[in-house]
Amino acid sequence: MTHAAPLSGVIPPVCTPLTPDREVDTASLTRLVDHLLEGGVNGLFVLGSTSEVAFLPDEHRRIVLETVLGHVAGRVPVLAGAIDMTAPRVVDHVRVAVKAGVDGIVATAPFYARTHPAEIAIHFRTIAAQAGGVPVYAYDLPISVHSKLTADLLLELAAEGVLAGLKDSSGDEAGLREVILRRRDRDLPSFAVMTGSELTVDSALWMGADGVVPGLGNVDPHGYVRLYQAASRGDWEAARTEQERLFRLFHLVNVGGPHMGRSSSALGAFKAALFLRGVIEHPITALPQIPLDADDIARVKEFLSEAALI
Numbered sequence: 001m002t003h004a005a006p007l008s009g010v011i012p013p014v015c016t017p018l019t020p021d022r023e024v025d026t027a028s029l030t031r032l033v034d035h036l037l038e039g040g041v042n043g044l045f046v047l048g049s050t051s052e053v054a055f056l057p058d059e060h061r062r063i064v065l066e067t068v069l070g071h072v073a074g075r076v077p078v079l080a081g082a083i084d085m086t087a088p089r090v091v092d093h094v095r096v097a098v099k100a101g102v103d104g105i106v107a108t109a110p111f112y113a114r115t116h117p118a119e120i121a122i123h124f125r126t127i128a129a130q131a132g133g134v135p136v137y138a139y140d141l142p143i144s145v146h147s148k149l150t151a152d153l154l155l156e157l158a159a160e161g162v163l164a165g166l167k168d169s170s171g172d173e174a175g176l177r178e179v180i181l182r183r184r185d186r187d188l189p190s191f192a193v194m195t196g197s198e199l200t201v202d203s204a205l206w207m208g209a210d211g212v213v214p215g216l217g218n219v220d221p222h223g224y225v226r227l228y229q230a231a232s233r234g235d236w237e238a239a240r241t242e243q244e245r246l247f248r249l250f251h252l253v254n255v256g257g258p259h260m261g262r263s264s265s266a267l268g269a270f271k272a273a274l275f276l277r278g279v280i281e282h283p284i285t286a287l288p289q290i291p292l293d294a295d296d297i298a299r300v301k302e303f304l305s306e307a308a309l310i
Contacts, residue, residue, distance in 0.1 A: 006191075008192065010225050012215070013215055016052050017284075018286060029067050035279045053083050079104035079106050086113075140154075140167065140170045149170075198215060202231060202239040205228070255297075255300055259290065261289070268292040273300050276304055
């Protein structure tokens with residue numbers, strides 16, 4: 001762990017390539033890391049939703065950590081998801097990640113059982129206490145964990161030094177703006193606010209977000225880096241133009257159709273795109289997700305062609 005500056009820029013949530021027998025494909029994973037670094041990203045987030053962390057056994061999580069951290073070798077910050085149902089299980093993941101040398105821990109609220117905001121606060125305080133000074137970032141993902149992280153809760157924990165930042169994948173643009181405004185009001189500039197929406201990055205950066213964690217960034221890291229750089233220099237017309245191009249490309253997540261889950265379609269499309277671009281060896285998703293068929297993959301290829309990515 002060598003990076004202590006506040007989080008900012010483009011930090012893709014890294015896909016987890018799998019072999020046909022659904023083991024971690026470490027060769028493809030290192031090629032994917034190179035693809036992202038060559039795209040100019042500012043960091044990497046492993047073991048998140050786009051990484052299929054919900055489907056990965058602990059041994060696969062460990063292999064991902066060791067492979068990515070070993071290959072990156074300190075060139076950019078590497079954040080790791082410590083995502084599980086309850087604080088004791090999350091703490092186990094935190095200890096493994098900290099020992100491996102990650103630069104940040106990303107955790108959701110507890111899930112399966114519904115929890116009160118006071119219990120969510122205890123959850124994050126427990127994680128931070130076990131992180132040994134490694135920054136902890138809250139992951140707001142109510143569609144999956146069924147709890148919304150409020151500005152009150154987040155900024156209280158930020159003021160305590162428990163949380164170093166937020167990845168906001170809630171889809172609540174008003175809530176995101178409230179966090180950004182109240183962060184300024186409470187003089188908490190080191191609390192990083194990252195949007196998890198691939199589709200409204202220009203708007204989030206204009207509001208004052210510090211960066212983006214885009215799943216589609218696996219497919220087109222250069223595009224998100226161009227968008228972020230345009231916004232950073234105040235060229236909002238260029239940022240909007242790039243965002244609109246990425247918006248159109250994002251429709252590849254819908255190729256799977258109604259016979260599978262939306263997440264299965266999206267993750268399958270990301271992996272199919274990486275396969276078609278020659279980055280990973282197999283476009284295989286973890287069980288029990290339904291895989292894309294040949295027609296679906298052909299449609300992904302059409303989106304890539306339209307975006308001049310192949």
